[in-house]
Amino acid sequence: MIEEWKRIEQKKIASVYLIIGVEDYIINETKKRLLENVLSEDELEFNYANFDLDETPIQLALEEVETLPFFGDKRLVLASNPSFLTTEKNKSKVEHQPEKLEAYLNNPVDYSVLCIVAHVEKLDERKKLTKLLKKTATVIEAKRPNEKEFIAWIQNKIKENQFEMQQEAILHLFELTSGNLTTAMNELDKLMLYKFEEKKVVLQDVENIVVRSLEQNIFLLLDKLIAQDIAGALRIYYDLLKQKEEPIKIMALVGSQFRLLNQLKILEKEGYSSQQAAGMLKVHPFRAKLAAKQARSFTQEELNFALLRVSEIDLELKTGFGNREQKLEWFLFELEDYRKKQKGLI
Template sequence: MFDIWKQIKGQRFAPVYLIYGTEPYLINETKQLLIEHSLNEDELDFNLASYDLEETPIETALEDAETLPFMGERRLILLQNPVFLTAEKPKSKVEHNVAKLEAYLKEPSPYSIVVFSGAYEKLDERKKITKQLKKTAAIVEAKKLGENELKTWIRERAALNGVQIDEEAVELMLALAGTNLFMLTSEIDKISLYADDEKRIDQKMVEKLVARSLEQNIFALVDKIVHRKIDEALRIFYDLLKQNEEPIKILAVITGQFRLIYQVKELARKGYGQNQMAGQLKIHPFRVKLAAGQAQLFDDQELSAIMSQLADADYQMKTGGMNKTMLIEMFLFKLSALK
């Protein structure tokens, strides 16, 4: 993928691209790079065209691709939702002349870049047109990245910005910013500017500069709790209140994290691996890894007591039984007293 991006930035273009998968960032970023590097700004109105293939027949789009560019070297044709490459049933009644596409792929226009993109987990490899397109096109498989792939992503994104990132900083970046590629990219690009003089991102820079989401702050809060660091946990909680986060929302995310710890502990007892747990719980494997580490610090009796306390605090908040801030403070103090 990064090789294809480097080629695009170097203005070495393939005549046809195929971008598919369930990671929207990779799809959007590849298309944006093609727009930025294949056309000048004053050419966009004339030489950029976009078609939704759930609304437009493929032959209409290909006619555009075979049209000479106006005041420029090339045309860029973006074709979204090529459902005929999958086993899915079309949502619309648009009929596509696939034979026209087969003929085009044998001899693509030398002055056009045609880009097929779709949020499909997989294509129908049994279809002749799918086989032909995958053989002809430059392919970007926009799949969700695993933990090791995310670490590679962070390192390579930093390298694209001309900086190196320490391994400890990579680990901390994932823990603080999460696994969302839009957020990770934003944070890496921001820190790369800060590190421009040294050309190196270290752990201290990440700790200082990465913006925490509510969920990541809650994870840090829970992490302090499980290690019985009540003063630091309260400090994070009060910082969240200063950021105008509602106590009921904070409690909901704390509850979600402890529910995850409980679920991971149960699945581990049944012999599930981390990837199996991620599939069962429909979350990223990295979150399972973090929760598994926390689960080791609680026995079953403690987790049952914690879930009961959280349920009671939730009830008290929703019925107005006690001050909301005080309810979370009481929960933290009770939790710190366990063991």
């Protein structure tokens, strides 16, 4: 658990919080803890406000912060999407007065709690206001966890609920959810409900209950292709079609995966590890680790062929040429034939 959550639960509440990151589970759990520990149920109606700074200027949110609590001791104000603190262009027509926030941070009131939520990887560190905010606020990082951190999160929740979970089951959950903590926690809730009486989750439970993401199914499809199991790859594809996934979307993800394999193969030749490559390509280290393993099963020529065919099929799909459901089928057969020719098998 994040150390700051414990402090919130102990009623050691700061005047200003800053949540930075894209992991929704951490963001939502922090909001939940603030709501539960700053205000009582009776105080919520009069002393809680939630602003989207894409629609509301920061100065109006601060007016709410500086308003005395009504029938209570504290006021809680959440302010999300502070684009004026990032490198992103502000697409809204809202005119912010950042100097108002600077003045407030230098002299915050003691009867309100301001929580700024930045759903981005990082803020613009060059801005004077960003530096001041990070210096004066209690910062909570909602970053995507690595494999070790992910395991710790799952183990903590399992322990809190007085459950047991096999290590291999946790690792399989990590694999099936591609290391997405928010998705994993939702799936873990389902698993604990399913095994409520036994209080123990095993590998087979994860296999039976956890829903694979579309990206995970594409990864497994390529695994089947690598193993020369075309029938297995097609079964996954047909299952996706039954789930109403669009052929153009499936093909786009297949293309995205092959581009990643190609990039990883090139970087590996240049001496980069999968961890280093993940940082350069801005993908999750776990995804890069597994994709690097897949990349080693293809030659550069095979990857070039796959990328060329993917781009041609993408154009065909967008122009309505041919039967769109059959495009991936033909691609799998063509790539398999090309690989066999490369190996002199046909």
